[in-house]
Amino acid sequence: MTALAARRRSPLALAILIALGLLVTGAAYAALAPQQAQASTATTDDVAQGKQLFLANCATCHGLNAQGAQPDKEGQVAGPSLIGVGAASVDFQVGTGRMPLAAQGPQGPDKPAVFTQEQTRQLAAYVASLGPGPAIPAGEYTDDSQGNAATGGEIFRVNCAMCHNFAGAGGALTQGKYAPSLEGSSGKHIYEAMLTGPQSMPVFNDANISPEQKRDVIAYLKTVQREPSEGGAQLGKLGPVTEGLFAWIVGIGALIGCAVWLGSKAA
Numbered sequence: 001m002t003a004l005a006a007r008r009r010s011p012l013a014l015a016i017l018i019a020l021g022l023l024v025t026g027a028a029y030a031a032l033a034p035q036q037a038q039a040s041t042a043t044t045d046d047v048a049q050g051k052q053l054f055l056a057n058c059a060t061c062h063g064l065n066a067q068g069a070q071p072d073k074e075g076q077v078a079g080p081s082l083i084g085v086g087a088a089s090v091d092f093q094v095g096t097g098r099m100p101l102a103a104q105g106p107q108g109p110d111k112p113a114v115f116t117q118e119q120t121r122q123l124a125a126y127v128a129s130l131g132p133g134p135a136i137p138a139g140e141y142t143d144d145s146q147g148n149a150a151t152g153g154e155i156f157r158v159n160c161a162m163c164h165n166f167a168g169a170g171g172a173l174t175q176g177k178y179a180p181s182l183e184g185s186s187g188k189h190i191y192e193a194m195l196t197g198p199q200s201m202p203v204f205n206d207a208n209i210s211p212e213q214k215r216d217v218i219a220y221l222k223t224v225q226r227e228p229s230e231g232g233a234q235l236g237k238l239g240p241v242t243e244g245l246f247a248w249i250v251g252i253g254a255l256i257g258c259a260v261w262l263g264s265k266a267a
Contacts, residue, residue: 050126086133147219
Protein backbone atom coordinates (compact mmCIF):
# COMPACT_ATOMS: atom_id res chain seq x y z
CA MET A 1 0.00 0.00 0.00
CA THR A 2 1.42 3.38 -0.96
CA ALA A 3 1.65 6.29 1.46
CA LEU A 4 -0.98 8.21 -0.53
CA ALA A 5 -3.49 5.37 -0.35
CA ALA A 6 -2.89 5.04 3.37
CA ARG A 7 -3.63 8.73 3.90
CA ARG A 8 -6.83 8.42 1.89
CA ARG A 9 -8.08 5.65 4.17
CA SER A 10 -7.17 7.47 7.35
CA PRO A 11 -10.12 8.50 9.63
CA LEU A 12 -8.55 11.94 9.83
CA ALA A 13 -8.84 12.36 6.04
CA LEU A 14 -12.58 11.64 6.23
CA ALA A 15 -13.02 14.26 8.95
CA ILE A 16 -11.09 16.80 6.89
CA LEU A 17 -13.23 16.09 3.81
CA ILE A 18 -16.45 16.55 5.83
CA ALA A 19 -15.15 19.80 7.31
CA LEU A 20 -14.20 21.09 3.86
CA GLY A 21 -17.62 20.13 2.50
CA LEU A 22 -19.40 21.97 5.30
CA LEU A 23 -17.17 25.02 4.81
CA VAL A 24 -17.85 25.15 1.06
CA THR A 25 -21.61 24.63 1.59
CA GLY A 26 -21.79 27.37 4.21
CA ALA A 27 -19.85 29.80 2.07
CA ALA A 28 -22.05 29.08 -0.96
CA TYR A 29 -25.23 29.57 1.08
CA ALA A 30 -23.96 32.86 2.53
CA ALA A 31 -23.12 34.09 -0.96
CA LEU A 32 -26.29 32.95 -2.73
CA ALA A 33 -28.98 33.21 -0.04
CA PRO A 34 -31.43 36.12 -0.54
CA GLN A 35 -30.81 39.12 1.67
CA GLN A 36 -33.54 40.19 4.05
CA ALA A 37 -35.30 43.40 3.04
CA GLN A 38 -35.07 44.92 6.48
CA ALA A 39 -35.00 48.40 7.91
CA SER A 40 -33.64 48.43 11.47
CA THR A 41 -33.26 51.78 13.23
CA ALA A 42 -33.73 50.56 16.81
CA THR A 43 -31.58 52.04 19.56
CA THR A 44 -30.76 50.83 23.05
CA ASP A 45 -33.28 53.35 24.38
CA ASP A 46 -35.98 51.84 22.14
CA VAL A 47 -35.20 48.41 23.58
CA ALA A 48 -35.38 49.71 27.15
CA GLN A 49 -38.68 51.53 26.54
CA GLY A 50 -40.05 48.47 24.74
CA LYS A 51 -39.19 46.25 27.69
CA GLN A 52 -41.13 48.52 30.05
CA LEU A 53 -44.14 48.44 27.72
CA PHE A 54 -43.86 44.66 27.46
CA LEU A 55 -43.73 44.13 31.22
CA ALA A 56 -46.74 46.38 31.73
CA ASN A 57 -48.93 45.04 28.94
CA CYS A 58 -47.74 41.68 27.59
CA ALA A 59 -45.91 39.76 30.32
CA THR A 60 -49.13 38.42 31.88
CA CYS A 61 -49.63 36.14 28.87
CA HIS A 62 -46.15 35.87 27.36
CA GLY A 63 -44.06 35.66 30.54
CA LEU A 64 -41.72 38.15 32.17
CA ASN A 65 -38.92 37.23 29.77
CA ALA A 66 -41.18 36.61 26.76
CA GLN A 67 -40.54 32.90 27.22
CA GLY A 68 -44.26 32.05 27.08
CA ALA A 69 -46.75 31.13 29.79
CA GLN A 70 -47.09 27.70 31.38
CA PRO A 71 -49.99 25.56 30.09
CA ASP A 72 -53.13 25.61 32.22
CA LYS A 73 -54.96 22.54 33.53
CA GLU A 74 -56.51 21.92 30.12
CA GLY A 75 -53.15 22.16 28.37
CA GLN A 76 -53.89 25.56 26.81
CA VAL A 77 -51.03 28.06 26.63
CA ALA A 78 -52.07 31.65 27.32
CA GLY A 79 -49.27 33.16 25.26
CA PRO A 80 -46.49 31.53 23.21
CA SER A 81 -42.81 32.32 23.48
CA LEU A 82 -41.78 35.41 21.54
CA ILE A 83 -38.07 34.63 21.50
CA GLY A 84 -36.98 34.55 17.86
CA VAL A 85 -40.27 35.76 16.31
CA GLY A 86 -38.57 38.99 15.21
CA ALA A 87 -39.63 42.61 14.97
CA ALA A 88 -41.84 42.05 11.91
CA SER A 89 -44.17 39.71 13.80
CA VAL A 90 -44.61 42.18 16.67
CA ASP A 91 -45.12 45.10 14.30
CA PHE A 92 -47.84 43.18 12.46
CA GLN A 93 -49.68 41.80 15.50
CA VAL A 94 -49.58 45.00 17.51
CA GLY A 95 -49.87 47.41 14.57
CA THR A 96 -53.09 45.75 13.32
CA GLY A 97 -54.61 45.67 16.81
CA ARG A 98 -54.63 41.88 17.01
CA MET A 99 -52.46 42.16 20.12
CA PRO A 100 -53.16 42.60 22.94
CA LEU A 101 -56.05 40.16 22.67
CA ALA A 102 -59.39 41.41 23.93
CA ALA A 103 -60.41 37.80 24.74
CA GLN A 104 -59.30 34.26 24.00
CA GLY A 105 -60.75 32.89 20.77
CA PRO A 106 -59.95 30.90 17.63
CA GLN A 107 -57.86 33.83 16.37
CA GLY A 108 -57.18 37.46 17.12
CA PRO A 109 -59.41 39.87 15.15
CA ASP A 110 -58.18 42.95 13.35
CA LYS A 111 -59.15 46.03 15.38
CA PRO A 112 -57.91 49.58 16.08
CA ALA A 113 -54.37 49.53 17.45
CA VAL A 114 -53.95 50.01 21.20
CA PHE A 115 -50.39 51.35 20.98
CA THR A 116 -49.03 54.27 18.98
CA GLN A 117 -46.60 53.68 16.11
CA GLU A 118 -43.73 54.76 18.36
CA GLN A 119 -44.72 52.32 21.09
CA THR A 120 -45.19 49.54 18.55
CA ARG A 121 -41.70 50.18 17.22
CA GLN A 122 -40.26 50.05 20.73
CA LEU A 123 -42.05 46.78 21.53
CA ALA A 124 -40.73 45.33 18.27
CA ALA A 125 -37.20 46.48 19.10
CA TYR A 126 -37.34 44.78 22.51
CA VAL A 127 -38.61 41.46 21.16
CA ALA A 128 -36.05 41.58 18.34
CA SER A 129 -33.29 41.96 20.93
CA LEU A 130 -34.22 38.61 22.50
CA GLY A 131 -33.31 36.53 19.46
CA PRO A 132 -32.82 36.76 15.70
CA GLY A 133 -35.98 36.84 13.58
CA PRO A 134 -37.60 38.57 10.60
CA ALA A 135 -37.11 42.34 10.69
CA ILE A 136 -39.53 45.08 9.72
CA PRO A 137 -39.26 45.47 5.92
CA ALA A 138 -37.73 48.50 4.27
CA GLY A 139 -40.10 50.98 2.65
CA GLU A 140 -38.88 50.26 -0.88
CA TYR A 141 -40.28 46.72 -0.63
CA THR A 142 -43.72 47.79 0.61
CA ASP A 143 -44.30 50.55 -1.96
CA ASP A 144 -46.89 49.19 -4.41
CA SER A 145 -46.00 51.82 -7.01
CA GLN A 146 -42.69 50.03 -7.58
CA GLY A 147 -44.24 46.56 -7.98
CA ASN A 148 -45.53 44.59 -10.97
CA ALA A 149 -49.23 43.93 -10.46
CA ALA A 150 -49.40 41.28 -13.22
CA THR A 151 -46.63 39.20 -11.67
CA GLY A 152 -48.09 39.74 -8.20
CA GLY A 153 -51.49 38.51 -9.41
CA GLU A 154 -49.96 35.22 -10.57
CA ILE A 155 -48.18 34.72 -7.25
CA PHE A 156 -51.28 35.62 -5.25
CA ARG A 157 -53.59 33.28 -7.16
CA VAL A 158 -51.19 30.36 -6.74
CA ASN A 159 -50.37 30.87 -3.05
CA CYS A 160 -53.08 32.97 -1.41
CA ALA A 161 -56.39 33.02 -3.32
CA MET A 162 -57.62 29.69 -1.96
CA CYS A 163 -58.02 31.32 1.48
CA HIS A 164 -58.18 35.07 0.86
CA ASN A 165 -60.26 34.97 -2.37
CA PHE A 166 -58.85 36.13 -5.72
CA ALA A 167 -59.40 39.78 -4.77
CA GLY A 168 -58.27 39.51 -1.13
CA ALA A 169 -61.84 39.70 0.18
CA GLY A 170 -61.21 36.95 2.75
CA GLY A 171 -62.98 33.70 3.47
CA ALA A 172 -63.96 31.17 6.14
CA LEU A 173 -61.62 28.44 7.42
CA THR A 174 -62.24 25.64 9.93
CA GLN A 175 -62.92 25.68 13.69
CA GLY A 176 -64.07 29.30 13.76
CA LYS A 177 -60.96 30.64 12.00
CA TYR A 178 -61.00 32.78 8.87
CA ALA A 179 -58.76 34.41 6.33
CA PRO A 180 -59.31 38.15 6.87
CA SER A 181 -60.11 40.64 4.17
CA LEU A 182 -57.06 42.51 2.92
CA GLU A 183 -59.09 45.59 2.01
CA GLY A 184 -57.40 48.64 3.53
CA SER A 185 -54.34 46.72 4.78
CA SER A 186 -51.10 48.64 4.45
CA GLY A 187 -48.31 47.36 2.23
CA LYS A 188 -46.07 46.92 5.26
CA HIS A 189 -48.56 44.74 7.11
CA ILE A 190 -49.23 42.62 4.00
CA TYR A 191 -45.49 42.06 3.63
CA GLU A 192 -45.09 41.21 7.32
CA ALA A 193 -47.97 38.74 7.17
CA MET A 194 -46.32 36.90 4.28
CA LEU A 195 -42.98 36.97 6.08
CA THR A 196 -44.15 35.76 9.50
CA GLY A 197 -47.26 33.66 8.83
CA PRO A 198 -49.62 34.88 11.56
CA GLN A 199 -52.18 32.45 13.03
CA SER A 200 -53.32 29.96 10.34
CA MET A 201 -51.30 31.54 7.53
CA PRO A 202 -48.20 29.73 6.22
CA VAL A 203 -44.81 31.44 6.25
CA PHE A 204 -43.52 32.73 2.91
CA ASN A 205 -39.91 33.59 3.70
CA ASP A 206 -37.60 35.29 1.23
CA ALA A 207 -36.45 31.92 -0.12
CA ASN A 208 -40.05 31.06 -1.09
CA ILE A 209 -41.19 34.49 -2.28
CA SER A 210 -38.47 37.09 -2.74
CA PRO A 211 -38.80 40.65 -1.39
CA GLU A 212 -39.42 41.91 -4.93
CA GLN A 213 -42.16 39.32 -5.45
CA LYS A 214 -43.80 40.28 -2.16
CA ARG A 215 -43.85 43.85 -3.41
CA ASP A 216 -45.51 42.60 -6.61
CA VAL A 217 -48.23 40.91 -4.53
CA ILE A 218 -48.83 44.18 -2.69
CA ALA A 219 -49.06 46.00 -6.04
CA TYR A 220 -51.65 43.48 -7.26
CA LEU A 221 -53.83 43.82 -4.17
CA LYS A 222 -53.72 47.61 -4.27
CA THR A 223 -54.54 47.58 -7.99
CA VAL A 224 -57.56 45.33 -7.43
CA GLN A 225 -58.80 47.54 -4.60
CA ARG A 226 -58.51 50.68 -6.72
CA GLU A 227 -60.32 49.24 -9.73
CA PRO A 228 -63.85 50.62 -10.25
CA SER A 229 -66.73 48.17 -10.47
CA GLU A 230 -67.98 48.68 -14.01
CA GLY A 231 -70.59 45.94 -13.66
CA GLY A 232 -72.40 47.42 -10.67
CA ALA A 233 -72.40 46.26 -7.05
CA GLN A 234 -69.37 44.11 -6.19
CA LEU A 235 -71.25 42.00 -3.59
CA GLY A 236 -68.09 41.63 -1.56
CA LYS A 237 -66.02 40.36 -4.53
CA LEU A 238 -66.77 36.83 -3.32
CA GLY A 239 -67.52 35.45 -6.76
CA PRO A 240 -70.45 33.33 -8.00
CA VAL A 241 -71.66 32.31 -4.53
CA THR A 242 -72.92 35.75 -3.54
CA GLU A 243 -73.97 36.55 -7.09
CA GLY A 244 -76.04 33.36 -7.33
CA LEU A 245 -77.55 33.95 -3.89
CA PHE A 246 -78.51 37.48 -4.89
CA ALA A 247 -80.08 36.21 -8.12
CA TRP A 248 -82.13 33.57 -6.29
CA ILE A 249 -83.32 35.76 -3.45
CA VAL A 250 -83.87 39.04 -5.27
CA GLY A 251 -84.45 37.89 -8.85
CA ILE A 252 -86.59 34.81 -8.21
CA GLY A 253 -88.28 36.59 -5.29
CA ALA A 254 -89.27 39.44 -7.59
CA LEU A 255 -90.68 37.02 -10.16
CA ILE A 256 -92.73 35.22 -7.50
CA GLY A 257 -94.02 38.55 -6.23
CA CYS A 258 -95.08 39.56 -9.75
CA ALA A 259 -96.83 36.21 -10.26
CA VAL A 260 -98.75 36.57 -6.98
CA TRP A 261 -99.72 40.16 -7.85
CA LEU A 262 -100.95 39.18 -11.32
CA GLY A 263 -102.86 36.25 -9.88
CA SER A 264 -104.60 38.48 -7.37
CA LYS A 265 -105.57 40.90 -10.16
CA ALA A 266 -107.00 38.09 -12.28
CA ALA A 267 -109.08 36.84 -9.38
